[in-house]
Every structure is written in structure tokens, then in C-alpha cells.
Amino acid sequence: GAGVSQSPRYKVTKRGQDVALRCDPISGHVSLYWYRQALGQGPEFLTYFNYEAQQDKSGLPNDRFSAERPEGSISTLTIQRTEQRDSAMYRCASSSLGEQYFGPGTRLTVT
Amino acid sequence: DAKTTQPPSMDCAEGRAANLPCNHSTISGNEYVYWYRQIHSQGPQYIIHGLKNNETNEMASLIITEDRKSSTLILPHATLRDTAVYYCIVRDNYGNEKLTFGTGTRLTIIP
Numbered sequence: 001g002a003g004v005s006q007s008p009r010y011k012v013t014k015r016g017q018d019v020a021l022r023c024d025p026i027s028g029h030v031s032l033y034w035y036r037q038a039l040g041q042g043p044e045f046l047t048y049f050n051y052e053a054q055q056d057k058s059g060l061p062n063d064r065f066s067a068e069r070p071e072g073s074i075s076t077l078t079i080q081r082t083e084q085r086d087s088a089m090y091r092c093a094s095s096s097l098g099e100q101y102f103g104p105g106t107r108l109t110v111t
Numbered sequence: 112d113a114k115t116t117q118p119p120s121m122d123c124a125e126g127r128a129a130n131l132p133c134n135h136s137t138i139s140g141n142e143y144v145y146w147y148r149q150i151h152s153q154g155p156q157y158i159i160h161g162l163k164n165n166e167t168n169e170m171a172s173l174i175i176t177e178d179r180k181s182s183t184l185i186l187p188h189a190t191l192r193d194t195a196v197y198y199c200i201v202r203d204n205y206g207n208e209k210l211t212f213g214t215g216t217r218l219t220i221i222p
Contacts (some may be wrong), residue, residue: 100155104154
């Protein structure tokens, strides 16, 4: 069966541009999570949804970061006015009960 | 504010059992112990979880001490493909809460 998919897999953007990262969870999974991972570090929580409701956005670093999941399936993480410090691997995960299944990630590079 | 302590690295000979320790002395009564691993640049992969009883699945065994202040993940017959960073995570409830990753243990399987 299909796992969690993310697109694009790689994104290079110039400082100041907006980017949108997409996550397609496992079909039927209620919960969807976004994490950010710097090189050599463990993933860091950003936000999560149950169905279309954003349950916790305490990990979003500032108001340039936002996420939505309007129909309770696909989610988009948007970063406005990107900065070089936003460069990282952005990972999405979904779950139905308990364990989370992670996607391959989007490698974002801000130049 | 990681709630777990793990050794930064360990080696294990191929074919032997790999025993990865984790301290979680401040674990509360409704928190589960979860183990994930991350192979190279892939997304984290769920291994096993438990509350207070020992658990076993096709990947590993989890031994939790009676006072629940520590646990050990056991890979019974380590292979080269088990080389990865292993994360021990305590998580509130058996619900849809975020995962808080620490720095993990980098396990290297030696041929």
C-alpha cells in the first residue's frame, strides 16, 4: 500500500520567496504531523492536525510558518518570506492510532 | 526538554544481539515508551512501544523495568541493515500526540 508521500522532494528557493510543501498522508489516517529536521539532529515538531482541525501549532517557529489541511487529507506547510535559517528537511507523518508513519521529506534549501 | 537519556553511540557485531538502553526517570503513569529508528537520510521508522509490560514484535523486543524508569530495546540478531540512529521517546497517552525526539543512539553494526 501507499505510504506517506511528500512533494517536492527537493526545493531550492531564493531568500524572500514563499514556498509551499505538500504532504499526502496514508489513506484514512486521522492525524497528520509536520516536523523539521536539521542535519545531525532528530526531527523537531512543528504542528499537527486531527482531520482538518489544527490541534497544536506550538512548534511553528514564527508567523511566517503556517499549515492547513482543509479537507482532512492532504496538508500544505507554507513558509513565507523564506530565510536561510529555514533550510532543513521537512518531514510529514500520519497516524491512525499510536505509531506515526513518516514520509521521505522535502529538502528545502534557501539561497 | 527531552525526557529520555541515551548513549550517543554504540557498536555491535553482526549476528549478535544489540541492546540499546534508555533512561526515562521522570516518566509519568500514562506515558508510553516508543522506539523509532532512522536509517541514513530516510524518515524515522516505528519499531515498538510499551507501557509497562515487556513487548516483542517481528523487529525487536522492549524490556521495561518494573519502576518504568528505564528500558532496553533488543535487536536479537543484528544485521548491517540495522545500522541507524535509534530514538527512545516517552509519549503522553495512547493518543495522537507529537513525538519529541532527542539525540538518539547511533548504532553501528560491525561486520
